[in-house]
Amino acid sequence: MSVPDVRDLYQEVVLEHGRHPRHAGKPDAYDFSSRGENPMCGDRVEVFFSCGPDGRIVDPRFDARGCAISIASADLMAETVAGLDPDEARRTFARFCEMAHTGAYSDGDARMELLRPLAGVHEYPSRVKCATLPWHALMAAIEGRGVATSE
Amino acid sequence: MNHIAPAVLDVSRIRQDFPILSQTVRGKPLVFLDSAASAQKPRPVIDAMVNAMETQYANIHRGLHWMSERTTEAYEATRDDAARLLNAADRAEIVFVRNSTEAINLVAHSYGRGVLKPGQAVLISAMEHHSNIVPWHMLRDDRGIELRIAPITDAGELDLAAFERLLEDGKVGLVSITHMSNVLGTYTPAERIVQIAHAHGAKVLFDGSQAIVHRRIDVQALGCDFYVFTGHKLYGPTGIGVLWARRELLEQMPPFLGGGDMISSVTYERSTWAAVPHKFEAGTPAILEGIALGAAIRYVESLGYDAIAAHEQVLTDHAIFRLSAIEGLTIIGRAQDRGGVVSFTIDRAHAHDVATLLDRSGIAVRAGHHCAEPLMRRLGIDSTARASFAAYTLPSEIDALADALARVREFFG
Numbered sequence: 001m002s003v004p005d006v007r008d009l010y011q012e013v014v015l016e017h018g019r020h021p022r023h024a025g026k027p028d029a030y031d032f033s034s035r036g037e038n039p040m041c042g043d044r045v046e047v048f049f050s051c052g053p054d055g056r057i058v059d060p061r062f063d064a065r066g067c068a069i070s071i072a073s074a075d076l077m078a079e080t081v082a083g084l085d086p087d088e089a090r091r092t093f094a095r096f097c098e099m100a101h102t103g104a105y106s107d108g109d110a111r112m113e114l115l116r117p118l119a120g121v122h123e124y125p126s127r128v129k130c131a132t133l134p135w136h137a138l139m140a141a142i143e144g145r146g147v148a149t150s151e
Numbered sequence: 152m153n154h155i156a157p158a159v160l161d162v163s164r165i166r167q168d169f170p171i172l173s174q175t176v177r178g179k180p181l182v183f184l185d186s187a188a189s190a191q192k193p194r195p196v197i198d199a200m201v202n203a204m205e206t207q208y209a210n211i212h213r214g215l216h217w218m219s220e221r222t223t224e225a226y227e228a229t230r231d232d233a234a235r236l237l238n239a240a241d242r243a244e245i246v247f248v249r250n251s252t253e254a255i256n257l258v259a260h261s262y263g264r265g266v267l268k269p270g271q272a273v274l275i276s277a278m279e280h281h282s283n284i285v286p287w288h289m290l291r292d293d294r295g296i297e298l299r300i301a302p303i304t305d306a307g308e309l310d311l312a313a314f315e316r317l318l319e320d321g322k323v324g325l326v327s328i329t330h331m332s333n334v335l336g337t338y339t340p341a342e343r344i345v346q347i348a349h350a351h352g353a354k355v356l357f358d359g360s361q362a363i364v365h366r367r368i369d370v371q372a373l374g375c376d377f378y379v380f381t382g383h384k385l386y387g388p389t390g391i392g393v394l395w396a397r398r399e400l401l402e403q404m405p406p407f408l409g410g411g412d413m414i415s416s417v418t419y420e421r422s423t424w425a426a427v428p429h430k431f432e433a434g435t436p437a438i439l440e441g442i443a444l445g446a447a448i449r450y451v452e453s454l455g456y457d458a459i460a461a462h463e464q465v466l467t468d469h470a471i472f473r474l475s476a477i478e479g480l481t482i483i484g485r486a487q488d489r490g491g492v493v494s495f496t497i498d499r500a501h502a503h504d505v506a507t508l509l510d511r512s513g514i515a516v517r518a519g520h521h522c523a524e525p526l527m528r529r530l531g532i533d534s535t536a537r538a539s540f541a542a543y544t545l546p547s548e549i550d551a552l553a554d555a556l557a558r559v560r561e562f563f564g
Binding site: 006015040041043065066067068069124126130 | 501502503507511518520527
């Protein structure tokens with residue numbers, strides 16, 4: 001018997017970022033951080049970033065305990081939001097949520113290309129919150145809230 | 152109904168009683184290994200609810216007409232069924248609640264606030280469901296009643312020596328403890344717990360949510376003071392459960408919720424309470440669910456607990472044998488006395504990812520902290536996947552699980 005058909009969710013890029021995240025680990029110094037918690041499953045992610053002189057996100061990192069989807073999403077998020085200002089990050093968050101729920105997003109945005117491997121999560125309703133949890137934590141950090149939940 | 156229970160379950164015949172088991176999921180036969188979260192429903196339970204709605208439905212206990220009388224009879228017959236199931240001395244000791252959570256909250260509110268005194272303590276174990284932790288946190292914060300936690304061993308068994316030490320100062324008024332862990336499958340040594348607790352002046356409540364599905368419960372033989380269970384894990388409907396307590400305790404306890412059905416008389420100035428158990432049953436209850444719980448109890452009795460327990464022991468042994476052979480898989484909980492619940496972790500694969508892959512093979516398991524976060528922390532893990540078994544589970548379904556898990560290992564390896 002073969003592995004069931006889950007490659008729509010677990011694309012190679014997702015598996016790779018889940019196994020070997022590039023932006024994992026709490027940095028020595030940072031300006032903003034926030035925790036994301038999923039009370040239903042116990043997943044936790046903490047997001048950190050510094051703020052550049054122009055207000056842009058610098059060196060986003062995360063520390064997570066969770067599934068392959070939440071780790072990969074946190075890592076791809078960190079790659080995506082580095083260099084964005086808070087408004088750009090908010091817009092990307094909105095598009096990502098749209099994609100996680102529907103499989104697509106409404107307008108062309110080059111940054112979304114990096115996140116597209118996670119589009120398959122929309123076929124797995126119980127896993128959407130795994131993908132969005134790190135984003136909720138990032139938004140909480142940007143808004144100055146200490147903790148976020150994906151519930 | 153008096154059935155002569157066969158020594159061995161005829162599982163293929165039992166499966167015909169559960170219409171849902173012939174469903175396919177994602178094009179594959181359903182392999183339902185999540186019965187510890189909620190069990191599937193046999194035809195007699197389904198029919199009991201439908202028949203009640205189609206032929207004899209009305210509100211109960213106060214109607215002066217035929218429909219209400221018939222419905223009341225059917226609902227109250229379940230109180231007899233539950234009393235028989237638990238071997239309660241008195242049918243008035245059966246209090247209907249929504250579920251085990253409500254039963255424990257009722258005891259925490261009514262016995263905890265009405266009978267226990269500040270300075271006393273409640274003792275639970277380190278392997279409780281949140282439903283047997285949070286109500287005691289609330290009682291502690293409200294009334295200054297200490298909460299103590301009896302440790303478990305690394306194998307997932309209650310540390311009885313430590314348990315006894317926590318009772319020695321005589322402050323513990325109530326031990327509230329699971330009869331079978333929903334995560335580890337461990338049965339707690341109920342008779343010993345009662346002996347030790349009573350010797351130190353403490354009452355004992357068992358959370359029987361899991362145990363009653365797999366084992367015959369005799370509250371008089373156990374000697375406990377409270378026993379709670381929920382209907383939906385026992386092949387019954389959601390929204391109905393049972394609190395059993397010794398009559399003298401129920402008499403002593405103040406009501407939980409106030410309202411209709413629980414009063415003797417009401418004036419604008421004051422109310423007086425109805426006799427037990429109705430003192431604890433305010434408002435229109437889950438009538439249809441109560442009626443169908445009776446059908447579920449009679450169904451389980453018709454299978455026979457000896458046969459159920461023997462069947463599930465075979466399944467559990469088989470699951471442990473098959474899963475132990477999978478490299479990188481760790482079974483969580485190695486108690487000597489255990490029931491049909493097997494939790495496990497897999498190296499490099501999070502429980503949610505495991506559950507998603509199994510789901511795509513048509514296999515339903517639970518994954519997460521199982522509403523037992525403190526236990527997860529005690530075990531040094533975040534989550535497990537959990538397969539749980541019922542009277543309708545086939546050994547071949549466990550083989551399907553084991554085969555699929557071997558593929559999960561490859562996928563995340």
